[in-house]
Every structure is written in C-alpha cells, then in structure tokens.
Amino acid sequence: MKTVGYAAQSSESPLAPFNFVRRVLRSNDVAMEVLYCGVCHSDLHTAHNDWGWTTYPIVPGHEIVGRVTAIGSDVTRYKLGDTVAVGCMVDSCQTCDQCHKGEEQLCREGNTGTYCGLDRITQEPTQGGYSKHLVVREEFVLRVPETLDLAKVAPLLCAGITTYSPLRTWNVVPGSRVGVIGLGGLGHMAVKLAAGMGAKVTVLSRSKDKTADALALGAEQLLVSADIDAMDKAQSSFDLIIDTVPVKHDLNPYVPLLDVDGTLVIVGQVGPMEEQNTVSMLLGRRRIAGSPIGGIRETQEMLDFCAQKNILPDCEMIHMDQINEAFERMERSDVRYRFVIDMASLPVPDTLVV
Numbered sequence: 001m002k003t004v005g006y007a008a009q010s011s012e013s014p015l016a017p018f019n020f021v022r023r024v025l026r027s028n029d030v031a032m033e034v035l036y037c038g039v040c041h042s043d044l045h046t047a048h049n050d051w052g053w054t055t056y057p058i059v060p061g062h063e064i065v066g067r068v069t070a071i072g073s074d075v076t077r078y079k080l081g082d083t084v085a086v087g088c089m090v091d092s093c094q095t096c097d098q099c100h101k102g103e104e105q106l107c108r109e110g111n112t113g114t115y116c117g118l119d120r121i122t123q124e125p126t127q128g129g130y131s132k133h134l135v136v137r138e139e140f141v142l143r144v145p146e147t148l149d150l151a152k153v154a155p156l157l158c159a160g161i162t163t164y165s166p167l168r169t170w171n172v173v174p175g176s177r178v179g180v181i182g183l184g185g186l187g188h189m190a191v192k193l194a195a196g197m198g199a200k201v202t203v204l205s206r207s208k209d210k211t212a213d214a215l216a217l218g219a220e221q222l223l224v225s226a227d228i229d230a231m232d233k234a235q236s237s238f239d240l241i242i243d244t245v246p247v248k249h250d251l252n253p254y255v256p257l258l259d260v261d262g263t264l265v266i267v268g269q270v271g272p273m274e275e276q277n278t279v280s281m282l283l284g285r286r287r288i289a290g291s292p293i294g295g296i297r298e299t300q301e302m303l304d305f306c307a308q309k310n311i312l313p314d315c316e317m318i319h320m321d322q323i324n325e326a327f328e329r330m331e332r333s334d335v336r337y338r339f340v341i342d343m344a345s346l347p348v349p350d351t352l353v354v
C-alpha cells in the first residue's frame with residue numbers, strides 16, 4: 001500500500017514529505033488510517049540520532065490513534081471502522097516468559113519498535129505514525145474507549161503508559177508520596193495519573209514558572225530543584241520519584257528526597273548520567289531504577305483507567321507541516337504539554353489517489 005508521511009533523511013535534515021510503502025496485509029494484520037499522532041521527545045531524539053541507532057530515512061511517531069480500514073483474514077478483535085491505537089511497539093517474539101506475562105516491552109529477543117525497528121519477517125525498517133496509513137499485527141493494536149476525546153488520546157500511548165507503568169510497578173496507592181522530575185509530556189501525565197490514583201504529588205522543576213500548571217494538573221506543590229533550602233526540607237519525604245528529564249543530569253540532589261526503601265525511577269535519559277555518590281543510597285536503603293514503556297495488557301488497562309477517571313493530556317494541536325517548529329519548541333521546553341498532529345492536515349499526493 002502506497003502512503004505518505006514526514007521523514008528525516010539524516011540527523012541534520014528537517015522532517016519533510018516522504019512517499020513510501022506499507023506492507024501488504026498479513027492474515028493477522030490491521031490496517032488503519034492515522035487520525036492523530038502525538039509528538040514525543042523520543043521522536044526528536046531519534047530524528048537527531050541522539051542515541052546512535054537511527055537508520056534513515058526515519059518516519060517518527062509512536063503515539064497513534066487511527067480508524068481501521070482493512071483487516072487480515074484471521075483478525076477477530078477488530079472490524080472496519082473501529083477506533084484503535086498503537087504505541088511504541090508493533091511486535092515481539094510472543095513466546096518468551098516476558099511476552100507470556102504480557103510484558104512485551106521486555107521481550108527477551110527485544111520488541112520491535114513502531115519506528116526504527118526491523119520487521120521480524122521481512123527485516124524491512126519499521127516506520128511510525130507521522131504518516132497517513134499504518135499496518136500492525138492485531139496483538140499490538142489497542143482499543144480506544146469510546147468516551148475519550150479522540151483528539152487527545154494519542155499521547156497516552158507513550159507518555160501515558162511510560163508513567164502509568166512505574167506507578168503500578170511500585171504500587172502507588174491513595175496517600176503514596178510521589179515526586180515527578182520535569183514537567184513536560186511525560187511529567188504532566190505522571191502528575192495526572194498519580195493524582196488519579198490518589199497519590200500526593202510534588203513536581204520537581206527547574207524554576208517556579210510552572211507552579212500554577214502543576215497545581216492545576218493535580219500536584220500539591222512544586223519544588224524548585226535549585227532551591228537548596230526547599231530540597232533540604234524535603235529529605236526522606238517520597239515513596240517514589242519518576243524522573244523524566246531528557247538529557248544527562250545529576251541525581252545526587254534527588255536521591256536523598258526518597259524515604260527508606262523509596263525508589264527513583266528513570267524514564268527520561270537513555271544513556272550516561274553524572275557520577276552518582278552512593279552514600280544516600282546505602283544509608284537510606286534507597287534505590288535507583290529504570291523503566292521502559294509498558295506491556296500491551298497494561299497499556300489497555302491504562303486507557304481504560306483514563307476513560308474511567310476522564311484523564312487526558314493537555315494538548316496543543318498542530319498541522320503536519322509545523323512539525324519542525326514543534327521539535328524546536330519541545331527542545332526549549334516550550335510546550336504545554338504535548339503536541340498532537342492532526343493527520344488530516346497531511347495532504348495525500350495525486351500519485352496516491354487511486
């Protein structure tokens with residue numbers, strides 16, 4: 001199937017229109033027209049090759065909402081016209097212990113990324129949701145609850161699940177004391193989801209500029225991470241801290257904020273961090289952990305939780321041709337709090353019209 005998207009051709013080039021082909025439907029495949037796609041900081045990292053593993057051309061986008069346009073002969077869960085969603089993975093081995101547990105993100109063979117992955121059958125590069133059409137095997141397609149505002153659902157597929165999963169893994173319950181470092185796309189979802197679970201939430205930000213936003217999102221307070229007095233007073237006062245900062249940074253000021261047996265979970269920076277002093281970890285029996293997205297079962301659970309609690313991201317809708325400006329603004333943290341591309345804004349070239 002011919003389609004069109006926006007791709008980067010190299011780490012320096014801006015995203016631009018790109019015609020490419022989606023695979024012919026396999027018996028277990030669902031084809032969809034993409035309606036909305038969220039803009040994750042990982043899209044920017046990947047387009048710029050910050051992690052060193054990008055292959056070009058690359059069509060980013062892994063916060064995808066679409067409408068089913070065709071199904072393979074063995075598909076049973078979806079029918080034409082269904083509203084569906086796809087997140088950061090499109091395949092996994094389906095046979096290892098992690099896949100059997102529904103933790104496909106931790107597949108022993110590695111999951112197949114929605115973009116920048118390799119199709120497990122043809123070895124062709126996978127391409128993401130900044131495109132008109134998508135083909136994904138049924139097992140990696142999510143059902144969007146009908147009550148949710150479709151235009152705002154997309155960011156739940158990465159920012160939502162990446163913060164929901166550690167909140168569940170570390171057993172956040174009503175009254176849990178949760179800190180969130182960095183109030184961006186992931187951070188603002190962490191605040192909404194943790195508050196939705198009944199936690200007492202504190203935002204840790206670089207300045208006090210986002211204080212009113214933090215409170216409106218459901219936090220009880222915002223702590224400025226450079227305010228040494230305030231950070232001192234907050235020692236031993238968190239059960240869980242979720243760290244969404246997208247670059248190398250220093251955890252030494254944050255670890256003492258954890259109470260005994262508390263955990264700081266890194267979901268942001270992928271790569272080296274500043275040197276860590278272990279004193280506060282040993283003396284307080286505190287932990288530093290990491291967490292990647294979440295499994296398909298848990299992603300569906302998160303979507304249903306959001307529908308039940310009416311939790312949705314704060315979105316700024318953009319057109320496809322505004323993506324390069326959106327990347328620049330995200331790099332400056334000038335987004336409140338997630339860009340979402342309205343894919344109707346991507347014209348279909350005459351060559352694709354049958």
Ligand code: NAP
Nearest residue numbers: 041042162182183184185186205206245246267268292293
């Ligand atoms: P984002 O919207 O740009 O938000 C990041 C926030 O971090 C900013 O709003 C800012 O908050 C803070 N920040 C930015 N630059 C900083 C700096 N130089 N020093 C300290 N704080 C800084 O990004 P996002 O989409 O939430 O993604 C965050 C990170 O998570 C990215 O690295 C992304 O690749 C990663 N990610 C990981 C997973 C996973 O599976 N673990 C999934 C998705 C994304 P303040 O202004 O409040 O300080």
Ligand code: ZN
Nearest residue numbers: 040042158159
């Ligand atoms: Zn993402």
